[in-house]
Amino acid sequence: MKKLYLSLLCLLLAANLVLAQSKKKKSPAAFNKQNKENEKFLEKQWWLGVKSGVNLTKVNVVTNYAILAPTNYDASESGKKYSNFNLTGSHFTIEATFYFKHFTFSLQPTFQHSRFAYTNQYRWTDAETATNSVELNYEQEQKVDHILIPLVVKYEMTNTKLRPYLQAGIFQAFRVGATKSVTVSGIDQASGGQNEFQDESITVGAKDLFAKKYWGLLGGAGLYYNLGNNVRLNFDVQYKLGMSNVVSAENRYSNDRLAGVGDAMDDLDMDNLSISLGCLFPLRFLESGFKSLNRK
């Protein structure tokens, strides 16, 4: 039902803005009529385009979960250590935008492939025989794909050929797929020497381990560069702030293979820094050969 409401609101928003641009105002008689019409025409514009780029992910732990429950040592000794903003993901966006007097209202459906990783370590020792020790290191990498539906408002700071802008918005993300790989390595000193080993990675489909949807806020900045007559290049930086859990609480322990190696996902909010390049094309033309881009 919420999806339906969202779709209706988007349509309403678009209709509202289209209606706004369809109304005409009377112009002052002192100006050249043609230039004035052009200027007025350029106050509003619909744009359609695409952008793509890379992204980096950071997760914030809301609640810790673990399968191994220590009985005689502190849980923090074997706790997960997340490495943030160090694995590159990718994304692709279709952008539909309406511009009006420096403000842009934009719907940006995005396919986002993001990656993040964590490690944890377990160690068993013998107080009486120092060589009796085993250390296991778990490296866990998550790759998760979402369809994001962001609603973004941008403010274009100038009317020049190169236009910097600021942006803010909100997004709803829908999970479409995920995989998880676990690599176990370790040092076994109980075999008469230091035996370093690494097991083959276990890679499993992990779609069900992630929540079907999450939401967040976004902010950022970017540049438009008007190229030629009717193309606008776009450099865009967004920071998406996850506001709800990306992990499925219900399915946390559902994967026997992961539970078997002692892994359970924490409750996480996921932030994402994305850098994109793209281009936009105007949808409204005054006449054949007219440059929709600002001609200043």
Added chain:
Amino acid sequence: MLTRILSSLLIVVMALTIMRCGEDSNLLTETKTFTSIFDSNQFSEGFSPIDIQQTADGGYVVLGESRLIGTQLTGVYLLKADKYGNFVKFVDADTLNNPVARLSKVADKYYFFCVKNKGTDAHLASFDENLDNFTTTPLGFVNPAASLAIDQGLLLYSVDINGKQSIISLIGLDGSTIKQKGYTIGDGDDSEKPLSEHFLKTGKQFPFDVGMVSPGVYYFNGFYDYTFSLIFTDINGDEPIGIISGQQDDGGFSALTPLSSSKYAAARYNFGDNYFLPNTQIVATENRPGIDLGGLSLPELISETKVKILRSVVKEKNVLIYAADTQTRQIGLYFYDEATGAFIGSKYLGFSNPFTIGNLVNTEDGGIAVCGTTYLAGRFPRISIFKLSKEEVASNVK
């Protein structure tokens, strides 16, 4: 135009409100399903579960045994977990040894049998759900092997190797012997040697068991007349009222659950092979070889696997859940329709590290809890609990 912008902003705000949509954890979910492995960082320690019970606070107590240095005997290890599977407390009572199933819950106390100070004298131990108020009471006889709580007290099967008797007793909660009867195990090494090795834990571990079919009709799964057999008794007569004989120490029942006075869910082994009998007829007063009962062969199970049978209700149907150890070192759960004995599903627990079954119980929320041993880093035996939700169990049943 300002009005238009404002109305657009209003729409955006409304959209923002609706889009605030995600999944958050809730505490109920976290009690319905979890997996916990209780770890110690000590290289030389090892723990294995024998039985599990859910406590009144929704948590779990596990009766386990711990590895002792310099002996094959084990110490008593009790573990308490909360309803989320978090570790709460343990009691490592190494002066108590060789605890045996079952861990029985009577009123607000928990009871089990063990021996003390690495000896053979049987003791009844009790404690509360917080693992406090621990008491032990000597019983005056030796080698407890299996127990079950019934209305009148605690049934106990024990073996007096020197006296060459299998003994079934009805024990009061205060440790008093209400009723007791012994039956010959036979003379000579044929039965004494495997029994000694069982209790010293230097050899094969037999699936000893004891239970009640109906008031006045009891059974034990133990040695009788040189053979590992299922013996029916009224704990009065000098002779058993019925005998389902095994193959000396190479065959017999590995688990048995009475469903009615003559219908049983059972599992048996014979020279290494395993057979499940989810719907078998046994008359308590008959004498017959157990091999005649046949059964479903399961080559995916390890040789002479430990088997546990749980009566449960899944999708409003009475279901038998068999738990056993697979060749892939997982815990296999096999679901059978109690009414017909038809196979209706399976589920496997564990991966990578080996897992073996301890026992399983129904939980208050309609799910099940399965305790087992896993071997962390492939070598350190540790107690694990798999809590499966009602829905998760149902999803494995046709």
